[in-house]
Amino acid sequence: MGKIYIVTENNEDIFNFPCDYPIKIFGLSQPDFKKTVCQIVESHIGQLHANQLTIKNSSKGKYNSITIRIIATSRKQLDAINSDLQACPLVSYLL
Template identity: 40%
Template sequence: MERFGQGEELVMEFPCDFLIKVVGRADVAFHARICEIVCRHDDSFDPLERLQRKDSSAGKYQSLTVNLRAISKEHIDAVYQDLKACELVLWAL
C-alpha cells in the first residue's frame, strides 16, 4: 500500500478508485480512443462498468467519466499525460 500526501494528513491511499473526467467532441472515435488509452494503463478497466458518458445539451460535445483503478500518483500522472496528448481530447480533469 502506497500513501501520498503531506505531513500526517493522508491525501490518497493506493490502490484506489480515481475518477477522471475527459471532454471532447461527440464522436465514436473519441469514446474508443479514451477506452484504448485507459486500457493501456489499467488492464482491469471495463468500459461497461467503469465509464459514464454524458452528451452536451446540443449534442456537440461529450464528457466521459472514467473510474481508474490507480496504483500510484505516477500512474495517475501517466494516464493524464496520455489523455492530454490525444488530439481528440479538449480537456481532462
C-alpha cells in the first residue's frame, strides 16, 4: 500500500490560517483503527468532538475511511499531523 504526500511546487502556502481542513484516512478495518487515528490527531489539536468525525466502511467491510475536520492553525501543524499519520502502520492511504 502507498501513502499520498502533499507536494507544492513553490514555498507559498495555499491556505489562509486558521482554516477548516478535512483529513481523510483510509485503512484496513481493524478494532483499533479509529481510536489510533483519533489519538494521533488529538495529540496535535486537542480533543475531537463526534461532529468532527465521519466514518464509512467499504462495501465489503474490508476497509474503513475516516474523515476528520479540524481547524488548522499552521502549515507546520498540518505537516506534523500528516507525518504522524503516515508513520502509523494502520493507515493505508491519507488524503
